[in-house]
Amino acid sequence: MSGLIWKEWRQxxxxxxxxxxxxxxxxxxxxxxxxxxxxxxxQYYQSAEFIKDNQVDKExxxxxxxxxxxxxxxxxxxxxxSIFFSFIFLFIGLKVTVFEKINIWTTLRLxxxxxxxxxFS
Numbered sequence: 001m002s003g004l005i006w007k008e009w010r011q012x013x014x015x016x017x018x019x020x021x022x023x024x025x026x027x028x029x030x031x032x033x034x035x036x037x038x039x040x041x042x043q044y045y046q047s048a049e050f051i052k053d054n055q056v057d058k059e060x061x062x063x064x065x066x067x068x069x070x071x072x073x074x075x076x077x078x079x080x081x082s083i084f085f086s087f088i089f090l091f092i093g094l095k096v097t098v099f100e101k102i103n104i105w106t107t108l109r110l111x112x113x114x115x116x117x118x119x120f121s
Contacts, residue, residue, distance in 0.1 A: 012093075019089045026085050034073050041071055 044050055045067050054062055062070075 015093050019093060022089060023085070026082070030081065038071060038073060045071070 054060075
Protein backbone atom coordinates (compact mmCIF):
# COMPACT_ATOMS: atom_id res chain seq x y z
CA MET A 1 0.00 0.00 0.00
CA SER A 2 2.80 2.43 0.81
CA GLY A 3 4.34 1.83 -2.61
CA LEU A 4 1.04 2.74 -4.25
CA ILE A 5 0.78 5.94 -2.20
CA TRP A 6 4.35 6.88 -3.12
CA LYS A 7 3.63 6.21 -6.80
CA GLU A 8 0.51 8.38 -6.67
CA TRP A 9 2.43 11.15 -4.93
CA ARG A 10 5.18 11.08 -7.55
CA GLN A 11 2.61 11.37 -10.32
CA UNK A 12 0.47 14.16 -8.90
CA UNK A 13 2.38 15.61 -5.96
CA UNK A 14 3.53 18.58 -7.99
CA UNK A 15 -0.07 19.84 -8.24
CA UNK A 16 -0.31 19.94 -4.43
CA UNK A 17 2.93 21.90 -4.19
CA UNK A 18 1.88 24.23 -7.03
CA UNK A 19 -1.50 24.82 -5.37
CA UNK A 20 0.14 25.70 -2.06
CA UNK A 21 2.55 28.08 -3.79
CA UNK A 22 -0.30 29.74 -5.71
CA UNK A 23 -2.39 30.08 -2.53
CA UNK A 24 0.57 31.66 -0.76
CA UNK A 25 1.16 34.04 -3.66
CA UNK A 26 -2.52 34.98 -3.75
CA UNK A 27 -2.61 35.71 -0.03
CA UNK A 28 0.66 37.66 -0.18
CA UNK A 29 -0.41 39.76 -3.18
CA UNK A 30 -3.83 40.48 -1.68
CA UNK A 31 -2.30 41.44 1.67
CA UNK A 32 0.24 43.79 0.11
CA UNK A 33 -2.53 45.34 -1.99
CA UNK A 34 -4.68 45.95 1.08
CA UNK A 35 -1.77 47.46 3.00
CA UNK A 36 -0.86 49.73 0.08
CA UNK A 37 -4.48 50.83 -0.32
CA UNK A 38 -4.76 51.58 3.40
CA UNK A 39 -1.49 53.55 3.35
CA UNK A 40 -2.51 55.59 0.28
CA UNK A 41 -5.95 56.38 1.74
CA UNK A 42 -4.47 57.40 5.08
CA GLN A 43 -1.93 59.68 3.37
CA TYR A 44 -4.72 61.24 1.30
CA TYR A 45 -6.89 61.89 4.35
CA GLN A 46 -3.92 63.51 6.11
CA SER A 47 -2.95 65.65 3.10
CA ALA A 48 -3.47 69.41 3.10
CA GLU A 49 -5.53 69.16 -0.10
CA PHE A 50 -8.12 66.85 1.47
CA ILE A 51 -8.29 68.87 4.70
CA LYS A 52 -8.87 72.07 2.71
CA ASP A 53 -11.52 70.47 0.46
CA ASN A 54 -13.19 68.85 3.45
CA GLN A 55 -13.52 72.19 5.26
CA VAL A 56 -14.76 74.10 2.18
CA ASP A 57 -17.27 71.58 0.81
CA LYS A 58 -20.07 71.24 3.37
CA GLU A 59 -22.12 68.73 1.35
CA UNK A 60 -19.46 66.03 1.24
CA UNK A 61 -17.82 66.91 4.55
CA UNK A 62 -16.43 63.86 6.33
CA UNK A 63 -16.27 63.70 10.08
CA UNK A 64 -13.26 62.09 11.78
CA UNK A 65 -15.46 59.08 12.58
CA UNK A 66 -16.37 58.66 8.89
CA UNK A 67 -12.72 58.92 7.93
CA UNK A 68 -11.80 56.18 10.43
CA UNK A 69 -14.64 53.98 9.15
CA UNK A 70 -13.47 54.39 5.54
CA UNK A 71 -9.95 53.32 6.56
CA UNK A 72 -11.16 49.93 7.80
CA UNK A 73 -9.88 47.05 5.71
CA UNK A 74 -12.58 45.25 3.76
CA UNK A 75 -11.97 41.58 4.45
CA UNK A 76 -14.98 40.53 2.34
CA UNK A 77 -13.10 41.08 -0.90
CA UNK A 78 -10.37 38.71 0.28
CA UNK A 79 -12.92 36.05 1.25
CA UNK A 80 -14.65 36.33 -2.14
CA UNK A 81 -11.44 35.99 -4.12
CA SER A 82 -10.16 33.15 -1.97
CA ILE A 83 -13.32 31.12 -2.68
CA PHE A 84 -12.97 31.84 -6.41
CA PHE A 85 -9.33 30.76 -6.47
CA SER A 86 -10.11 27.71 -4.33
CA PHE A 87 -12.54 26.46 -6.97
CA ILE A 88 -10.04 27.13 -9.75
CA PHE A 89 -7.28 25.22 -7.94
CA LEU A 90 -9.69 22.41 -7.06
CA PHE A 91 -10.70 22.07 -10.70
CA ILE A 92 -7.09 22.13 -11.89
CA GLY A 93 -6.13 19.51 -9.31
CA LEU A 94 -9.04 17.26 -10.24
CA LYS A 95 -8.35 17.67 -13.93
CA VAL A 96 -4.72 16.74 -13.58
CA THR A 97 -5.18 13.83 -11.17
CA VAL A 98 -8.63 12.28 -11.58
CA PHE A 99 -9.38 12.89 -15.23
CA GLU A 100 -5.87 11.83 -16.19
CA LYS A 101 -6.38 8.55 -14.35
CA ILE A 102 -9.71 8.01 -16.11
CA ASN A 103 -7.98 8.41 -19.45
CA ILE A 104 -5.21 6.03 -18.39
CA TRP A 105 -7.74 3.38 -17.27
CA THR A 106 -9.74 3.81 -20.47
CA THR A 107 -6.57 3.36 -22.51
CA LEU A 108 -5.56 0.29 -20.49
CA ARG A 109 -9.00 -1.30 -20.97
CA LEU A 110 -8.84 -0.64 -24.69
CA UNK A 111 -5.35 -2.12 -24.89
CA UNK A 112 -6.46 -5.21 -22.97
CA UNK A 113 -9.33 -5.72 -25.42
CA UNK A 114 -6.99 -5.31 -28.36
CA UNK A 115 -4.54 -7.78 -26.84
CA UNK A 116 -7.15 -10.56 -26.66
CA UNK A 117 -6.67 -13.21 -29.31
CA UNK A 118 -9.20 -13.09 -32.11
CA UNK A 119 -10.23 -9.46 -31.55
CA PHE A 120 -9.48 -8.42 -35.11
CA SER A 121 -10.80 -11.56 -36.78
